[in-house]
Amino acid sequence: MTESTHSNCKSLLGSLSDYVDGDLGAELCREIEKHIAECEDCRIVVDTTRKTVDLVHASNLPQTGLPDEVRDRLFKRLNLADYLKPVSQ
Amino acid sequence: MIETISKPDISLEALRAGDRAEFARLVDSYSAPIYRLGLRMLGNEQDAEDVLQNTFLSAFTHLSNFEGRSSVLTWLYRIAVNESLMVMRRGKPEVNIDDTDSSDEAEDFSPTQFVDWGALPEDMLLSVEGKQALDRAIQNLPENLRMVFLLRDIQELSIKDTAETLGLTESNVKVRLLRARLSLREQLSVYYGERINQEKIND
Ligand SMILES: [Zn+2]
Numbered sequence: 001m002t003e004s005t006h007s008n009c010k011s012l013l014g015s016l017s018d019y020v021d022g023d024l025g026a027e028l029c030r031e032i033e034k035h036i037a038e039c040e041d042c043r044i045v046v047d048t049t050r051k052t053v054d055l056v057h058a059s060n061l062p063q064t065g066l067p068d069e070v071r072d073r074l075f076k077r078l079n080l081a082d083y084l085k086p087v088s089q
Numbered sequence: 090m091i092e093t094i095s096k097p098d099i100s101l102e103a104l105r106a107g108d109r110a111e112f113a114r115l116v117d118s119y120s121a122p123i124y125r126l127g128l129r130m131l132g133n134e135q136d137a138e139d140v141l142q143n144t145f146l147s148a149f150t151h152l153s154n155f156e157g158r159s160s161v162l163t164w165l166y167r168i169a170v171n172e173s174l175m176v177m178r179r180g181k182p183e184v185n186i187d188d189t190d191s192s193d194e195a196e197d198f199s200p201t202q203f204v205d206w207g208a209l210p211e212d213m214l215l216s217v218e219g220k221q222a223l224d225r226a227i228q229n230l231p232e233n234l235r236m237v238f239l240l241r242d243i244q245e246l247s248i249k250d251t252a253e254t255l256g257l258t259e260s261n262v263k264v265r266l267l268r269a270r271l272s273l274r275e276q277l278s279v280y281y282g283e284r285i286n287q288e289k290i291n292d
Contacts, residue, residue, distance in 0.1 A: 013271075044205045048278060055219070
């Protein structure tokens with residue numbers, strides 16, 4: 001695959017999620033790394049996809065709890081109002 | 090990461106026997122992730138609260154259908170996803186998550202944006218504005234991609250649990266996850282491309 005111009009770009013795309021999640025086998029990883037060393041567009045796609053997933057995970061935290069008034073209404077709707085003591089800390 | 094996976098040992102027998110205290114414990118253990126899922130899925134608090142209430146009402150009614158093969162959380166997510174779809178369909182005639190539409194090929198999502206924004210400083214990427222851009226991009230995803238993305242990347246279910254929750258195959262989940270991520274990447278590339286250009290102009 002010496003003249004690996006852009007014929008590999010599409011096949012890289014198929015492995016992208018697994019690569020970013022760290023679920024790709026070592027051999028396929030090496031292929032991708034070899035390709036993105038030569039193909040700037042794919043290098044950018046890989047970097048920015050990884051960054052996108054990182055940002056999603058980073059913005060997941062902190063996990064907010066249920067607002068008190070939402071919990072109140074939920075318990076009443078479920079006829080559980082008598083169990084509506086404050087959430088224990 | 091998901092705080093509810095502190096495995097609250099909810100007793101199924103107690104639930105089925107109509108133990109209301111146990112049901113209250115179930116609600117307190119799982120209501121927060123269900124509410125967040127609804128918020129992300131529907132984008133507003135009123136709809137998210139409807140989904141939350143309907144999910145537990147439905148769970149209560151269908152307790153006997155729960156066989157305990159999947160986790161309680163997966164089971165509740167499945168109900169919540171269906172409730173969310175019903176809310177979405179109020180306004181629109183057809184939202185179908187399991188239709189294998191013609192564009193289920195990743196090739197249709199070939200990247201078109203090659204802005205190298207991945208190395209921008211974290212405090213810019215994680216700024217209030219940056220997070221809003223991400224939220225907008227998520228809301229722009231078509232429903233069938235958004236469901237998969239939310240369960241996998243936001244609620245952090247495994248591929249297997251995501252597939253089970255949505256009644257999709259694992260390979261279908263993977264294809265949709267890839268399409269969702271690529272779509273978000275495209276949208277963020279446009280957003281940060283504009284930022285980068287503005288800075289160049291201002292310099
Ligand atoms: Zn390439």
